[in-house]
Each structure stands twice: as C-alpha cells, then as structure tokens.
Amino acid sequence: MWVFDLETLSFLTVNDAAVRHYGYSREEFLSMTVADIRPPEDRERLAAALGARRSRAVNRTQRYGIWRHVRADGSVIDVEVFAAEVTFRDRSAGLVLALDVTERLRVQHELGESERRFRVLAENSSDLISRHDLRGRFLYASPACSRLLGYEPDELIGHDYFEFLHPDDPARVIDTYRGIVIAGNTLTTQYRVRAKDGTYRWFESTAGAVPYPGTGEIAEFVAVARDITDRKDAEQKLQQSEARVRLLSHRLLQSQEAERRRVARELHDELGQTLTGLKLVLEGVRRRTDSGAATQIAKAQSVADRLLTQMRSLSLDLRPPLLDDFGLLAALLEHFAQFSRETAIAVRFRHYGIGERHRSEVETTAFRIIQEALTNVARHSQAAEVSIRLLADEETIEIEIEDLGRGFDPRTAAGVRAAGLSGMRERAVLLGGVLEVTSKPGQGTRIRADLPRREPATEPIS
Secondary structure, eight states: OEEEETTTOBEEEEOHHHHHHHOOOHHHHHTSBTTTTSOGGGHHHHHHHHHHHHTSOOOSOEEEEEEEEEOTTSOEEEEEEEEEEEEETTEEEEEEEEEEOHHHHHHHHHHHHHHHHHHHHHHTOSSEEEEEOTTOBEEEEOTHHHHHHSOOHHHHTTSBGGGGBOTTSHHHHHHHHHHHHHHOSOEEEEEEEEOTTSOEEEEEEEEEEEEOTTTOOEEEEEEEEEEOHHHHHHHHHHHHHHHHHHHHHHHHHHHHHHHHHHHHHHIIIIIHHHHHHHHHHHHHHHHTSOHHHHHHHHHHHHHHHHHHHHHHHHHHHHOOHHHHHTOHHHHHHHHHHHHHHHHOOEEEEEEESOSSOOOHHHHHHHHHHHHHHHHHIIIIIOOSEEEEEEEEOSSEEEEEEEEOSOOOOGGGOOHHHHHHHHHHHHHHHHTTOEEEEEEOTTSOEEEEEEEESSOOOOOOOO
C-alpha cells in the first residue's frame, strides 16, 4: 500500500509490506514515481487512466483492474489495484492498495489451457467423458453420450448421475467414489446405465478426483466411461458355454463311473463265479486221473488262479465294490493295502471326519484323485513312502498327497503324467473344487485338493 501525489505522481509514503514485496528500499520508493514501477509499454495506459480520473471526482475506493508492476530485481508481477482520492499533508493524493495476483492469474491460465485441452480430448473421444460435482451431478458430458446413450449433453447437465444407473449398481459406484476420496487415486468399476430408449448398457468407468489448486480439497470428479455391453454379452455367452461343457463333462464322468460299476460287478459276479467253478471242476478231474494228466491239470488250475487274481484286481481298479457299499474310507484302506502289496511303497494315512458317508460324486472324485496320484507315485517318483491326509468338515473335504521322490516340473509335464494331472484337476473343478500340484525336480511332489461336500448349482443344457 502506498500514497502518491496526484500531480507529480511521486510516492509520498509506502508501507512495510510494499517495501518487502517489491524489493525497493523506502528511500528508493520515495525517490520514484508510480510510473517508474510500470514497464515502459504500460505507461501510456497509466497516463490515460489518470487523465480519466481527473475528468471525474472519485471520493470512494474504486477497482482499477489488473496492472503490471516491476520489482527491484526486474521481475514483473501482476497486481490488482484499488485506489481512492485522499488528502495527504495538504496535498491531493491517491491511496493505492495493490494485491499481487500473479499466481492466481498463472493458475487461471493453466486451468484455461487445461480446460481447452480437456475439451479437445473429450469432444473427439469415442468414450463418454464427464465431470461431476461432489453430489454426483453432471457438470459436463462429452458429445459421445449422444451416440452411446441417446442423450444430448444438455439433457444430462445438472442431473444426478445416479438417476441413470441400474437399481442394483449405485452401491458399487458409491463405494468406488468413496475409495477415490480416501485413497486419492483413480479407480475403475463396471455398472449399467439407462439409455434414452430405456435399455441398459454396460460401462467400464475409470474416475478420479480433481483438487482445488493450492488447497488439495476435491473440487469435482472426472470419469472416462467405455461401453462394454458387447464384451459383457460375449462373456456371459462364454460362461454359459463353459457351464454347459462342465455339465456335459460331469455327466460323462457319471456315465463312465456307472459303466465302470456295471463292468466291475459283471467281472466280479459272473466271470469270477465262472473261473471259480472252472477251478473246482479242474480239481475234481485232477483227483480222478493219473499222475501225468494231473500235472497238466495242475498247470491249468494255476492259470485259472492267475486269471481270477487278475480279474479281481481289474474289478477293483474299475470300481471297488467297497466304495458303493461301505464308503470312501473302507475303499481307500483296501486300495492302500493292495497298492503296498504290489509296489512295496508304504502308505502313511491320516484322516479325520471321513468315516461317515458323503455324496457319491464326492466319494468317487476323492477316490479317483488319490488313485491317480498313487499311480503316478508308483510310475515316476521312486519314493519309498507316500503320505496321505484327508480332513472333512461340514463344507469341504481336504486331500493332501505328498512324497519325497524325484519330483518334476509341472510346467513341462507331458505324456501319461500330464494326462493324469489334467484328469485329477478336471475332476476337482467339475465338482466345484480346486486342485494344486507343487513339485520341483529332486524335491518331491505335493498334491492338494479341496472338494465341496454340497452339490453345486447347475444350469440346464439348452
């Protein structure tokens, strides 16, 4: 703030703030005129303003607009000038208040440039770009809204964004904007918007907060939304197709197990009885013949014994009767005993909660996963022992099979081993569960599966 002589334009007094801000000493100020702190090209404008003042009496403070002033270091600042005519030391003088608005004008200029760039981008974008106040009302909508939703931009301005959302989606969008406010970064979400024709279109929107310059407080939100309706439709069709494939695969496995069950029972009941009868006949004939023929008959009996053993083993592999008659635990105990007899590999078995019966599909899947895992141990691991753990609660059956054998790289598994792993994983997935294989060469193999005990919801095949 300063006072200057209206006739000579000389500074009569200046306050401390002016001395500090402009960099001139008080003595320097008092040796200068108000024209001296203007750039040369602005002095003509100053003379015109002072001439206009003389033509009319001004007894009140008046705003004289934005002026450029030169500081002692030569830098130019923008100031907003307010002045009033006063009497100072018996002279007609002007009292001037100069507010430095350099930074404000710079910010305004940058905002203007930013706004110009924003509009160039927004008005040529195929995506819907919009600005919203803190209550969600449209401040701006790009022309793409006409093509995407059928609304003209003016039809959206001032309206609450949530008016156009599908009834199921506002909570998710609110959570997204709350996250933007808390985290201070951009977030992406998906939601449905009602078009002008009443249909709903899926959009994927990335939104962020725009702060006030200097304060950091949120001024508004900006969102870029892309129409993903076609993508959503394709995803839904793919999901439906995958669901149908899973259902068909599940039914195929059920049919295979039913056929295994039938063939196993026929082998056990019909062919087993036939072979047993043949052994009895051969034994009777052997007793009534001479020693030469008896030797040949004994050989025939030995062949019949091997056939009967092989038939029983094949029957168990196809479908152990204990699995249907007494459940998973009984079938596993029989299988472990047979496996150890045939391979000399010890099975350490721990279990909890599987003594009761479970759904047939669950028991079958658990048995087949363990059966295939033990087959892989016998063929590939060279382990002397395998550990198996089964835990069952109300929701799931947890299976863990681990050996300390050769191990392998699951990413490069091929042939029979790859097919076996894929089959185990497919069985778990079809039941709504998961199966993971962890292995490294020289560090053994660990297979873990979680199977849901309850029947998953299935869709009808159309």
